[in-house]
Amino acid sequence: MDPGSDGTTKLMASKYEKILLKNMEQPGYTGSLQDYEKAGGYQALRKVLGGIPPDEVIDIVKRSGLRGRGGAGFPTGVKWGFIPKDHPGPRFLCCNADESEPGTFKDRQLMERDPHQVLEGMIITCYAIRASLAYIYIRGEFRLAAKILERAIREARAAGYLGSRILGSELDVQIHVHAGAGAYICGEETALLESLEGKRGLPRFKPPFPATHGLYQKPTVVNNVETLANIPHIIMRGAEWYASIGSPPKSTGTRVFCLSGHVKRPGNYELPMGTTFRELIFEHGGGMRGEKPLKAFIPGGASAPFLTPDHLDVKMDFESVAMAGSMLGSGGVTVMEEGTSMVWAALRLMEFFYHESCGKCTPCREGSSWLVQILQRIWQGEGRMSDLDLLVDLCKNIEGRTVCAFGDAEVAPILSTLRYWRSEYEELIARAEASRSSKKELPVVA
Amino acid sequence: MAGSIFDHLQEEVQDIIGRYPVKRSALLPLLNLAQREEGYVSEEAMKAIAALLDLTPPQVYETVTFYTMFNLKPIGKFHVQVCKSLMCALVGSDDVIEWIREKLGIRVGQTTDDGLFTLSVVECLGSCATGPMMQINDDYYERLTKETVCRILDELKQQGDCPLKSGPFMVPEPTS
Numbered sequence: 001m002d003p004g005s006d007g008t009t010k011l012m013a014s015k016y017e018k019i020l021l022k023n024m025e026q027p028g029y030t031g032s033l034q035d036y037e038k039a040g041g042y043q044a045l046r047k048v049l050g051g052i053p054p055d056e057v058i059d060i061v062k063r064s065g066l067r068g069r070g071g072a073g074f075p076t077g078v079k080w081g082f083i084p085k086d087h088p089g090p091r092f093l094c095c096n097a098d099e100s101e102p103g104t105f106k107d108r109q110l111m112e113r114d115p116h117q118v119l120e121g122m123i124i125t126c127y128a129i130r131a132s133l134a135y136i137y138i139r140g141e142f143r144l145a146a147k148i149l150e151r152a153i154r155e156a157r158a159a160g161y162l163g164s165r166i167l168g169s170e171l172d173v174q175i176h177v178h179a180g181a182g183a184y185i186c187g188e189e190t191a192l193l194e195s196l197e198g199k200r201g202l203p204r205f206k207p208p209f210p211a212t213h214g215l216y217q218k219p220t221v222v223n224n225v226e227t228l229a230n231i232p233h234i235i236m237r238g239a240e241w242y243a244s245i246g247s248p249p250k251s252t253g254t255r256v257f258c259l260s261g262h263v264k265r266p267g268n269y270e271l272p273m274g275t276t277f278r279e280l281i282f283e284h285g286g287g288m289r290g291e292k293p294l295k296a297f298i299p300g301g302a303s304a305p306f307l308t309p310d311h312l313d314v315k316m317d318f319e320s321v322a323m324a325g326s327m328l329g330s331g332g333v334t335v336m337e338e339g340t341s342m343v344w345a346a347l348r349l350m351e352f353f354y355h356e357s358c359g360k361c362t363p364c365r366e367g368s369s370w371l372v373q374i375l376q377r378i379w380q381g382e383g384r385m386s387d388l389d390l391l392v393d394l395c396k397n398i399e400g401r402t403v404c405a406f407g408d409a410e411v412a413p414i415l416s417t418l419r420y421w422r423s424e425y426e427e428l429i430a431r432a433e434a435s436r437s438s439k440k441e442l443p444v445v446a
Numbered sequence: 447m448a449g450s451i452f453d454h455l456q457e458e459v460q461d462i463i464g465r466y467p468v469k470r471s472a473l474l475p476l477l478n479l480a481q482r483e484e485g486y487v488s489e490e491a492m493k494a495i496a497a498l499l500d501l502t503p504p505q506v507y508e509t510v511t512f513y514t515m516f517n518l519k520p521i522g523k524f525h526v527q528v529c530k531s532l533m534c535a536l537v538g539s540d541d542v543i544e545w546i547r548e549k550l551g552i553r554v555g556q557t558t559d560d561g562l563f564t565l566s567v568v569e570c571l572g573s574c575a576t577g578p579m580m581q582i583n584d585d586y587y588e589r590l591t592k593e594t595v596c597r598i599l600d601e602l603k604q605q606g607d608c609p610l611k612s613g614p615f616m617v618p619e620p621t622s
């Protein structure tokens with residue numbers, strides 16, 4: 001169970017069948033076209049080209065129950081179905097590889113270890129929505145993943161899986177890698193589209209949705225890397241097979257959960273939806289890294305409200321985590337041990353959100369700056385009791401009042417830590433007030 | 447463009463522009479290319495890109511300033527960027543920043559006198575299970591310890607490269 005002496009953690013056998021990580025877990029698998037083909041790659045593309053009409057592909061994905069793995073969990077087939085059938089002009093597919101949600105690092109592994117799985121999913125998706133041009137919007141920092149994808153695209157093109165008249169059919173698909181340049185917000189799908197158009201990454205008002213007014217105002221599907229990587233498997237093994245995995249009917253399939261923080265074996269674990277947090281953390285992750293017990297965990301990336309040890313038996317599916325007052329989000333689970341200050345943790349995350357606020361909406365732009373300053377003064381021993389109401393008041397004026405979901409995300413760490421660990425805030429402030437009154441009191445400026 | 451930094455990259459530039467039905471989409475890729483060539487995005491590069499894409503220089507500038515990866519001034523040969531987001535902070539990223547400051551004798555945001563290293567602190571780089579970590583130019587270095595941090599900086603200084611950089615990412619690691 002313990003990390004190896006070289007500091008790495010080695011893979012162990014799992015009781016579940018892997019879908020997305022299966023190839024890369026084979027010894028010696030390199031992710032080359034040859035390896036991918038040997039593992040059955042591109043058979044799903046051959047299968048659809050061999051006689052499954054595009055609309056039927058959409059129907060299969062609908063029946064599989066697959067929901068988006070980027071954060072919002074929207075049903076993938078339903079999203080594809082929104083692309084207008086009679087639209088005369090071009091339509092586009094964008095693979096969202098921006099992966100910038102703190103706590104999330106699965107797409108990086110999917111792209112660097114098995115790039116053709118992502119490409120095959122994209123080609124089939126293009127076929128289904130009748131798009132011939134697709135972009136992989138990848139965060140600029142992922143230079144290695146971008147190079148690996150570019151190489152895979154060249155391989156696929158040379159083998160006839162990409163380009164014009166794919167495998168002798170009528171299908172034409174081009175895929176290009178498009179690197180961003182450092183902006184979390186560009187993971188939000190409409191900001192992504194703006195960025196891809198060469199502009200500042202400011203989210204657009206919705207509606208209209210990308211399905212009708214996307215890239216260059218043309219019908220566009222935006223899907224996460226992991227979502228797309230599932231497609232070939234659903235085509236090969238059928239909607240019913242996929243729908244039987246996980247927590248049907250609403251959360252089907254597996255998810256690659258990203259485990260980080262104070263655990264023995266942090267890493268990517270592909271498990272059926274509906275597995276409990278306890279199993280992920282204590283079985284697959286080997287439990288806490290030291291003597292200290294678990295104090296808190298974030299269940300779905302930095303945007304998801306914190307949960308407590310009382311929530312360890314919650315199932316990791318969209319509904320159960322929502323019922324527990326948080327969200328499954330991007331699948332990033334971060335574990336914190338006893339002794340970790342929740343005020344400090346909230347501050348760290350708030351610094352992230354402050355840094356990443358795009359500035360379009362006033363509540364978020366100004367509010368994030370206020371929130372970070374108030375948290376800072378509490379943490380540095382300069383807070384006042386009235387700060388706690390002020391924090392909540394500010395949060396309530398940000399939540400639901402911004403163009404995109406960033407506003408809801410940035411208040412999650414504060415509101416949830418205040419909910420479960422309010423006494424930690426109060427203690428810090430009480431100490432600050434005591435030390436102030438023992439000194440000569442300076443007037444506090446509002 | 448006469449005398450443009452893209453003169454010797456015509457083929458690559460045309461290839462990039464050709465990927466998009468609307469020229470402006472090539473803006474970020476060309477800015478990335480310019481930064482790769484010069485280490486930062488110079489005013490000349492912005493003007494050249496504006497001309498290539500039928501944009502005005504302010505349109506280019508407006509976009510450049512939104513994205514944190516673009517340096518508008520020259521920086522050190524090696525840009526050391528340490529992740530400080532919560533997940534890395536839980537496993538010691540603040541120590542890493544201290545070690546580097548000590549080793550290089552600079553503060554965050556500064557460049558060493560020899561022009562080799564610039565130190566920045568950044569938000570999540572998508573490597574939370576292998577923290578603490580840093581990115582130096584194109585490469586990730588993960589699971590940092592005081593020893594590896596020193597070794598990486600020494601080897602970059604002496605050889606310009608360090609084998610400790612990460613390869614294709616997978617955690618837990620495959621068995622062979």
Ligand SMILES: Cc1cc2nc3c(=O)[nH]c(=O)nc-3n(C[C@H](O)[C@H](O)[C@H](O)COP(=O)(O)O)c2cc1C
Nearest residue numbers: 068069070096098099100187188189223224227405
């Ligand atoms: C602030 C913000 C950041 C986001 N970042 C990402 C991201 O990095 N990767 C991603 O796939 N989705 C991200 N999303 C979700 C996308 O907007 C969108 O829902 C998703 O790409 C759709 O793909 P899916 O249906 O396959 O999940 C983000 C959303 C918000 C509001």
